[in-house]
Amino acid sequence: GSGNLEPFSRIPILTDQKASLTLDPTALKIPAVTFEDGSLVLPDTILDLAQTGYDGTAGETLVEVSLTNISGVPVHGPLHLVLTHMDPGSMSLVSPDGTTPSGSPYVDLTGLLAENRLDPDEEITKEIRFNCPGNIKFKICVELQGLTGTGKTVTARLNDFMIGHQGAWPMKQRTMHQTGRAQFTVPSHRMNDTFFDVISWQTPIPGNPDNENDGRFGGTSMTFFDGAGPDGTDIVLGTYHWPKGIQGMNRHTGEVLWNGNPDNGGEEIAKMTPAFSNDGSSVYLTNQYTASGGSLLAFDTADGPSMVRHNALDITPENLKYGSPVIGPQGRIYVHGWWDRPRAGTDNGTSIAETWQAKNPLGMLKNDAALFQDGAILKVISGGRDMNIKCFDGHTGDELWSISLGKVVDASVTIDPSNGNIYVGAGDNDIYVVGVDKNGNPLPGWPSTFVQVHDWIDGTNNPQRSQAAGCLSHDGSTYYFQTTSEQGDGKLYAVNTMDGSVKWSFDTQAKGPEVWSSASPIVTKNNVIIIGNHDGDTYFAIHDQGNAGVLLDTFQMDASGDVCAKASPTLSSEGQLYLPLRTKWTAGNASQTPDLTVRHLFCSFDLEARFPIPDLADFAADFGKTDSPGSPGDLDRDTDVDGQDLIRFILNYAP
Numbered sequence: 001g002s003g004n005l006e007p008f009s010r011i012p013i014l015t016d017q018k019a020s021l022t023l024d025p026t027a028l029k030i031p032a033v034t035f036e037d038g039s040l041v042l043p044d045t046i047l048d049l050a051q052t053g054y055d056g057t058a059g060e061t062l063v064e065v066s067l068t069n070i071s072g073v074p075v076h077g078p079l080h081l082v083l084t085h086m087d088p089g090s091m092s093l094v095s096p097d098g099t100t101p102s103g104s105p106y107v108d109l110t111g112l113l114a115e116n117r118l119d120p121d122e123e124i125t126k127e128i129r130f131n132c133p134g135n136i137k138f139k140i141c142v143e144l145q146g147l148t149g150t151g152k153t154v155t156a157r158l159n160d161f162m163i164g165h166q167g168a169w170p171m172k173q174r175t176m177h178q179t180g181r182a183q184f185t186v187p188s189h190r191m192n193d194t195f196f197d198v199i200s201w202q203t204p205i206p207g208n209p210d211n212e213n214d215g216r217f218g219g220t221s222m223t224f225f226d227g228a229g230p231d232g233t234d235i236v237l238g239t240y241h242w243p244k245g246i247q248g249m250n251r252h253t254g255e256v257l258w259n260g261n262p263d264n265g266g267e268e269i270a271k272m273t274p275a276f277s278n279d280g281s282s283v284y285l286t287n288q289y290t291a292s293g294g295s296l297l298a299f300d301t302a303d304g305p306s307m308v309r310h311n312a313l314d315i316t317p318e319n320l321k322y323g324s325p326v327i328g329p330q331g332r333i334y335v336h337g338w339w340d341r342p343r344a345g346t347d348n349g350t351s352i353a354e355t356w357q358a359k360n361p362l363g364m365l366k367n368d369a370a371l372f373q374d375g376a377i378l379k380v381i382s383g384g385r386d387m388n389i390k391c392f393d394g395h396t397g398d399e400l401w402s403i404s405l406g407k408v409v410d411a412s413v414t415i416d417p418s419n420g421n422i423y424v425g426a427g428d429n430d431i432y433v434v435g436v437d438k439n440g441n442p443l444p445g446w447p448s449t450f451v452q453v454h455d456w457i458d459g460t461n462n463p464q465r466s467q468a469a470g471c472l473s474h475d476g477s478t479y480y481f482q483t484t485s486e487q488g489d490g491k492l493y494a495v496n497t498m499d500g501s502v503k504w505s506f507d508t509q510a511k512g513p514e515v516w517s518s519a520s521p522i523v524t525k526n527n528v529i530i531i532g533n534h535d536g537d538t539y540f541a542i543h544d545q546g547n548a549g550v551l552l553d554t555f556q557m558d559a560s561g562d563v564c565a566k567a568s569p570t571l572s573s574e575g576q577l578y579l580p581l582r583t584k585w586t587a588g589n590a591s592q593t594p595d596l597t598v599r600h601l602f603c604s605f606d607l608e609a610r611f612p613i614p615d616l617a618d619f620a621a622d623f624g625k626t627d628s629p630g631s632p633g634d635l636d637r638d639t640d641v642d643g644q645d646l647i648r649f650i651l652n653y654a655p
Helices: 267-271 616-622 643-653
Strands: 003-005 011-013 033-035 047-055 060-068 075-087 105-108 123-131 138-147 153-163 199-204 235-240 245-250 256-260 282-286 296-300 322-327 333-336 342-347 352-357 370-374 377-383 388-393 399-404 422-426 431-436 450-454 478-482 490-496 502-510 528-532 538-544 549-556 576-584 598-606
Touching: 047 138, 047 153, 075 153, 235 267, 235 576, 235 598, 267 282, 282 322, 296 333, 296 352, 377 422, 422 478, 431 478, 450 490, 478 502, 490 538, 502 538, 502 549, 549 576
Parallel strands: none
Antiparallel strands: 003 011, 047 060, 060 123, 075 105, 075 138, 138 153, 199 598, 235 245, 245 256, 282 296, 322 333, 333 342, 342 352, 370 377, 377 388, 388 399, 422 431, 431 450, 478 490, 490 502, 528 538, 538 549, 576 598
């Protein structure tokens, strides 16, 4: 009878039709399906599409097409990517290279091929655009069409692929590479001290405890995924310390969609960042002291944490207990145990089970793994307290390489997705930046595997720690990471990835002892770095101007209680910046009115908004008002119209 063969793009196998597939359990290549006429069908995983941005002026959605030949078969040109279906039908491909005889538009990839073929393990990428007024979500079906060396057809299909997750920031540093890259360009009218001034909405944690230490945020980041919430809502998440739990909100309005404590777990939930599955349908997080005894938890995004899946049936559930989950390309959930190694679980829809582990430990404690797809091999890379960086095969767990540093590596490594180069800050007194290629070799141009950026001299300066992942500029030329010290003189470093030299450093006064979760920087497309300074209770927006980091703006949290600026920011492609803060409640949400008291609040900042310009009469009428959110004269958006607003009016608004 007729049927389908997975994961080969639902190839129709018709009655009396023959197709063969040679499976070699020792081979790393995924074989092609061969039909009697000699034509081939490649696995759908050869294709990857990712939205990279939205051009609001042109009304166009930008999509990067990545084609990696993970089969053992060379693909010859001409090579076309055909758009066989788009839903809604109003969508269209911008500037197609041609149309098929059936009228389907296609993109010609032939010019990207070396010697007119794509050999096994080779990869090509191309940006394409879709006419998409309103930046709506849409669905496409594509077919890759090429030839074998004997002129037979080679195809691969990707069906019902959803585009429009422009708001997706599905894990702590956005991608499995830990790059912290935000797909947003800060507009010129906000490249100044108005950066943090426009709050779109604020939503309190559930219960609104009066105790300033309860309800606090312990380092969580607000991950989000468009279309994954109840009834297709664009949802943003955040965890909290007490009454211990996770909250899901409409990321555009702040409306609470659900909240609760998954599996009645402990307070560690506030220190980690939840992650979404690759399609957004599930949420993954770690916690301790759960009712089931599980450590790695999951629930359906649309329903919230009332029904939880877990790994309690594992022999050692604690193996998957620590870290902010990193999601691999095949859906595995990568975390780790205490002072251990990278491990991963698989969610079967009913429970989670440990299905992968690195063969060797490396003292992994406070960091998360980073992943890199190197041809057919998924590389899992991490440092640890054993003073090494190790790379493991994501299929077998075998150690592929190891480098001994002699320095503690508490931070997660960052991987350049374009070439596999690896960067991380290391050290717990002196500080170094490490740079190696995807095979663990020193980078060309660097004097060694690591370069010292801070030399601790007892009695002269203070010891530093590097405890959090850095981020990588969009062109890959600069790696940013922050240090902390107990004395409060930590810095943000900008490192030239060509030679390991420090381009500049900025004194963020990052303060704090050795902690479990720390703030990581993120970077926009025009090189604005956003970072918190831990116990300094301040978030910074710093513009990398090449030879210096220039301060644009700061946001000061309320200093009462045990609060810290150690959440890593998240930022959508349309300019919504998300941070959990203890601050005055000045902006409402879809269902709540602010009361101007200091609360623990999930916050959304609008980085696109323009300020209305009050005339002199309106400003004078507002001057002296207190607790007046929305007043035209409240130019710094602190609800009071005072001398700071007068200075801003004179400097920025007066003729």
